[in-house]
Amino acid sequence: MLPGTKNLSRLLQLAHKYGPCSPLKGRKSKIPSLHQILIDDQTRVNSIHSKISNQQYSPVADSIVKLPANDGGFLGTTNFLVKIGLGKPGQNFTVEFDTGSSLTWIQCQPCGANQCYTQQDPYFNSSASSTYSNTPCSSNACSQLNSAGYAQSSCITNCIYHVYYGDGSSSQRYFATDTLTLSSSDVFPNFEFGCGENSQGTFGSYKLNSSTDGLLGFGRGQISMVSQTTQKYGGLFSYCLPSTTNSTGFLAFGSQVGNSSSNAQYTPLLIDSNNSSYYYLNMTGISVRGKKLSISETVFKTSGTIIDSGTVITRLAPTPYLGLRSAFRQAMSKYSAAASPDSLFDTCYNLSGYSKVELPTIVLHFGGGAEWNVDQSGIVFGGNSTPFCLAFAGNRDATQLAILGNTQQQTFEVVYDIVREKLGFGAGACS
Incomplete structure (x- = not known):
């Protein structure tokens, strides 16, 4: 229940x-x-x-x-x-x-x-x-x-x-x-x-x-x-x-459920008149370990951002991705790097010998001051017999659309309020 x-x-x-x-x-x-x-x-x-x-x-x-x-x-x-x-x-x-x-x-x-x-x-x-x-x-x-x-x-x-x-x-x-x-x-x-x-x-x-x-x-x-x-x-x-x-x-x-009602944050939903089937967001920045990366908001505006339940791994424009990757690698420097199990990933670690792993916090910033503090389950992808890899990937060029994928959405109640043109997200919502 x-x-x-x-x-x-x-x-x-x-x-x-x-x-x-x-x-x-x-x-x-x-x-x-x-x-x-x-x-x-x-x-x-x-x-x-x-x-x-x-x-x-x-x-x-x-x-x-x-x-x-x-x-x-x-x-x-x-x-x-x-x-x-x-x-x-x-x-x-x-x-x-x-x-x-x-x-x-x-x-x-x-x-x-x-x-x-x-x-x-x-x-x-x-x-x-x-x-x-x-x-x-x-x-x-x-x-x-x-x-x-x-x-x-x-x-x-x-x-x-x-x-x-x-x-x-x-x-x-x-x-x-x-x-x-x-x-x-x-x-x-x-x-x-x-x-x-x-x-x-x-x-x-x-x-x-x-x-x-x-x-x-x-x-x-x-x-x-x-x-x-x-x-x-x-x-x-x-x-x-x-x-x-x-x-x-x-x-x-028709209504919000679960425990997320009290901690939900909202950001405006945007419309692209050429592609009105997608849910556009105004992504403005990224923070790693509480420090916001030095990336101009113009970079995020150039690519545009949508949220998509069917994309698994979040895609970012090259500049934001490289900044995130650099900060993440620095935070994970005490762990052993591993070969990537797939060409999509370039930042992977062998964590099988550790009883406890300290992952750096990652916060995605959106218009209206909303902050998406990614759950630990959404920071790395893999496990079992494969290495753990940073669960983000870079697009080929700065004009390609950024996509907020479902790995980063896990455990959040994601609220789509179409009439009021806003999207909300609150942590700790699943059973």
């Missing part, structure tokens, strides 16, 4: 995809290697960078801006799962949730041989639902989908979505509506989603048999889960990502 939780009907359990609390069956045989996780993570980051590389970063804080649907097609390594119901009567599905995507989709019957990947649950049977309806090509919803790059332009009768992902994978078929159920009291008729009958690609080499049934989009587009439930939840949701695969977190709607 989560302390301070008042309304469990608006709260879903959030589990790591490969942990013992995962709702997936047979997960142990499908756990990817560290190398594979990082390959998929870099694929996602490359896709995000590629999407915006030719567009100017111009975020504005404007709570009345209507956000168009945008292409959130970068599944990459979304690792956290929730369970939902779809249809009437409801059919249950296990889906990955992603703040970097707006379109929700699941695999639907008929999924023929070589057209869909194997999943744990039966494919969605739209014929068994009394409230299922295909979206007509002539509808406003299909026009919106088409303008966002999700729909095929050759639409004749029923609206056809087609979404591509960063590794070359794709999902397509009918853009439809049906009843979405989160709990007995949280039911949403006419929920817009993709009913996929053709899912191509591997979603990473191990993901072909990942068994998840689809994707729950929490981006900022008008077709996202957030936008479609605004009338009930007021554009407010939060989550806590667990720090280990053996523990669980939560995904909550």
Whole structure:
């Protein structure tokens, strides 16, 4: 039970995809290697960078801006799962949730041989639902989908979505509506989603048999889960990502839960008119061991920063990363350096012989004076048979977008208040 939780009907359990609390069956045989996780993570980051590389970063804080649907097609390594119901009567599905995507989709019957990947649950049977309806090509919803790059332009009768992902994978078929159920009291008729009958690609080499049934989009587009439930939840949701695969977190709607309410700090959410599906933040600095690094705020503004639940390792512009790396290495000088297990990392240590390790504190500074004191679990990445590495990486150049990844978000309740255009974070929120 989560302390301070008042309304469990608006709260879903959030589990790591490969942990013992995962709702997936047979997960142990499908756990990817560290190398594979990082390959998929870099694929996602490359896709995000590629999407915006030719567009100017111009975020504005404007709570009345209507956000168009945008292409959130970068599944990459979304690792956290929730369970939902779809249809009437409801059919249950296990889906990955992603703040970097707006379109929700699941695999639907008929999924023929070589057209869909194997999943744990039966494919969605739209014929068994009394409230299922295909979206007509002539509808406003299909026009919106088409303008966002999700729909095929050759639409004749029923609206056809087609979404591509960063590794070359794709999902397509009918853009439809049906009843979405989160709990007995949280039911949403006419929920817009993709009913996929053709899912191509591997979603990473191990993901072909990942068994998840689809994707729950929490981006900022008008077709996202957030936008479609605004009338009930007021554009407010939060989550806590667990720090280990053996523990669980939560995904909550409409109110803040857990112990973090009293210590939450807030920073403005910004909008990039060219990429309105992402959640932009104003990152202003970094401190290591209580000392702020000498980095101009202009450096952070040049790259821009988003927060993303699907990116694992936080990416920084070269100057902030090199400053962080230098200060971290100095603080860790008494420990033995180790060879990196992957090219993404360049600062690793063999800590197997130590009963206690003193990691330096790392604080990320954001607009409005908010300070994100990264949990110890979010400072280094690795363990077991691999070295521990600094859980940050540098982008190739100063204009590439910085991304606050899910490793640094662990154990915090991260609160997205869309209507008030602010993001909050409070420590010690998971069970």
